[in-house]
Amino acid sequence: MPTVSSEELAAAAGVNSAKLRKDFSYLGSYGTRGVGYDVEYLVYQISRELGLTQDWPVVIVGIGNLGAALANYGGFASRGFRVAALIDADPAMAGKPVAGIPVQHTDDLERIIQDNGVSIGVIATPAGAAQPVCDRLVAAGVTSILNFAPTVLNVPEGVDVRKVDLSIELQILAFHEQRKAGEEAAADGALPPAGAAARKAAQADQGPDGAAPAVMPA
Amino acid sequence: MPTVSSEELAAAAGVNSAKLRKDFSYLGSYGTRGVGYDVEYLVYQISRELGLTQDWPVVIVGIGNLGAALANYGGFASRGFRVAALIDADPAMAGKPVAGIPVQHTDDLERIIQDNGVSIGVIATPAGAAQPVCDRLVAAGVTSILNFAPTVLNVPEGVDVRKVDLSIELQILAFHEQRKAGEEAAADGALPPAGAAARKAAQADQGPDGAAPAVMPA
DNA sequence: CTGTGTGAACATCTTCACAGCT
DNA sequence: AGCTGTGAAGATGTTCACACAG
Structure with a gap:
């Protein structure tokens, strides 16, 4: 596969293609309009920017x-x-x-x-x-x-x-797990509704590097 | 220490006190105006919301x-x-x-x-x-x-x-390390200016449990 | 015609600043 | 008087949508 479009990369990464293009644009204009990105060249440019080409x-x-x-x-x-x-x-x-x-x-x-x-x-x-x-x-x-x-x-x-902290990721899973259980129970009318924070935080997905908001788990 | 203010907690966590108060407010109103937060009660409420009280x-x-x-x-x-x-x-x-x-x-x-x-x-x-x-x-x-x-x-x-991915955190460090080296060299006039992405990304701080200073001097 | 690159619109997050409770 | 809780302002991040290059 010599070239790849922002659409394909975005689908593979699970993000919006516009975001991907905008992010790439900060590195420079490494794509070709009507064609896409040359894979080898793109990999090299990203590697270089991230410091992966150094020892x-x-x-x-x-x-x-x-x-x-x-x-x-x-x-x-x-x-x-x-x-x-x-x-x-x-x-x-x-x-x-x-x-x-x-x-x-x-x-x-x-x-x-x-x-x-x-x-x-x-x-x-x-x-x-x-x-x-x-x-x-x-x-x-x-x-x-x-x-x-x-x-x-x-x-x-x-x-x-x-x-x-190896336990933080586990904690995030447990938090979601608790929400799953809470929703089932709530559907049975067994529990009072959970806090607004939980509802809000439970929507968050795993970020690019796992970073989470300061107080609540992602 | 029976109670603690948002200001003290924020300083300890390296974040803005307003953010901390707003975050806490999503859990409910667990503080006392003019006094602060009752430590034991706050710990319990946060633990419960995060699922730490469960086995x-x-x-x-x-x-x-x-x-x-x-x-x-x-x-x-x-x-x-x-x-x-x-x-x-x-x-x-x-x-x-x-x-x-x-x-x-x-x-x-x-x-x-x-x-x-x-x-x-x-x-x-x-x-x-x-x-x-x-x-x-x-x-x-x-x-x-x-x-x-x-x-x-x-x-x-x-x-x-x-x-x-245990290597991602290392990669983030290497990226900043590269930036440090780049800035020194740039000061000597030895290197061309780095990409906008690097300048932008280098500002990013470690999130939740970060040991690094949370508020970077601009 | 296709798919990038990007201003502009929209959405979310953070901080300010202050009303109001203790 | 002191400190929370929170609307509103400001900053940052994401998505839309389209001009334009190949």
């Missing part, structure tokens, strides 16, 4: 179940991420290979960051270890941190943190 | 690193989720306890779902196994699925699916 070395700190899962995760390589090092505080882990990469000890954290020119760090440690690890990563030159530990991290100006 | 049995299918990480994740219990069962296709896993729960074989999936009245399933299998597992979960009565496998799942009407 991003990342370190993962905390090689428990989650750290190991991340190290083994296939999706990283295909998106330009390279796991440059795995770091754990347990001396017994040192030298053991996980996903083909030997685990190194926390003592060498600063050297590892600098040797590999790492600017993105992933924290998969227990909650208590997260802030100290974060401080050391930042001091060593890391400017973006992905935090899986259930703690809010404090970082200096200029450092980006994103927190992933 | 949600969930099953996790696919007990690899990620499945084990999820089974061990502390955040679930405190939010009303109970891991009712762990299921894996590997007969060698059967009976082994993970996070104190014995792993059961996929053959018993339907029985497990029904015995425990499970309506929420978590898929942490390899990509290839996800769709078949999903089909069986749905057939057995599951109506909400949290999918960690890198596949788009097809489900019948009335079933909710949320997909978590």
Whole structure:
């Protein structure tokens, strides 16, 4: 398939074709009127804009179940991420290979960051270890941190943190599940009507990156 | 702290106090003018609306690193989720306890779902196994699925699916990282100006549980 | 004729600002 | 006096609809 229309892409993505065209137009005019978008060219332009054409070395700190899962995760390589090092505080882990990469000890954290020119760090440690690890990563030159530990991290100006809470998505499902049950019961006249918030929020779909309004689940 | 004002909560959450009040108002009028919100009462009302006061049995299918990480994740219990069962296709896993729960074989999936009245399933299998597992979960009565496998799942009407892609958050960080680098270089006059999309998107902030500052200085 | 690119209309979300309750 | 709850204003996001390029 050499070219694709905004209509086809929109259908595949589940969005309106006008929105798709408008979004693409912010990147530039990469389509051809009467024809559509050249697939290969479009993929390249989007990849470039998103930073997928670059190589991003990342370190993962905390090689428990989650750290190991991340190290083994296939999706990283295909998106330009390279796991440059795995770091754990347990001396017994040192030298053991996980996903083909030997685990190194926390003592060498600063050297590892600098040797590999790492600017993105992933924290998969227990909650208590997260802030100290974060401080050391930042001091060593890391400017973006992905935090899986259930703690809010404090970082200096200029450092980006994103927190992933694995239970939030479950909570969103439970919220909808509750609404489903509520509607059935309401149809039987068994329950009083639920709050306006629920009715409003229940309409929301999963957003592009899963972002939700500040107080209510999407 | 028996009561709290919208101003204090907003500061803690990094949002505007008016937004917080408006959001709360959708749940009902749970505050007291001139005083603020009674903390305990507010927590209860929000918990109830979100479904946190209910017990949600969930099953996790696919007990690899990620499945084990999820089974061990502390955040679930405190939010009303109970891991009712762990299921894996590997007969060698059967009976082994993970996070104190014995792993059961996929053959018993339907029985497990029904015995425990499970309506929420978590898929942490390899990509290839996800769709078949999903089909069986749905057939057995599951109506909400949290999918960690890198596949788009097809489900019948009335079933909710949320997909978590662990690499997307990393991609967002890389995008901002690229922008940081681009701005420095642009200041040196080394690069042509980046696209309008990048400038626009770079303003986007992390949503609900964000550790990042919610109100960016323009 | 087809399908992009985009102003303009429409819809939704956020913030302001203040009436009114405690 | 202090702080909520909320209309109205302002900002942002989405969709329509069509001029125009290929």
